[in-house]
Amino acid sequence: MKDRHGGETRGAAGWIARLHVPATVNDLSPIAQRFIFRLRVVAVYRKAGRDPLAELTSRVGSITVAVKSLQLFESMAHVWPEPVHVQRCCCQILSHDELTIARALEAIAENNVDGFDAQLADLMPSDTRKTIANAAGELIVAEFG
Incomplete structure (x- = not known):
């Protein structure tokens, strides 16, 4: 069958192919990488029924950054349309939710x-x-302020 649209069809095919390539943690900025890692740590601790604050504080070296991270997580969790899907801490591939949060x-x-x-x-x-x-914004100020 002849391609009537030429470049448009090939362009769309390329765009669709790129959607199948998963985003990785390495594709993110350093601040987004740190945030996604913290999000994953919080998910592990919440699933275990434990408070993640001490672990976050230990990992980031700042109680303020840990608290601001938790505040942002809680704010998002209350308004996210469904439970936020996070990958395991060791996984380099991002879930769609993690990618959306990181880009925001x-x-x-x-x-x-x-x-x-x-x-x-x-x-x-x-x-x-x-x-x-x-x-x-408060988290970013806490990290760099």
């Missing part, structure tokens, strides 16, 4: 509110996104 955090770190909104617009209302953005 990267946008806040770059002071890109539009990019942040683009990541989360289909998942939550505007006022909720503002709350999440504020919590993410």
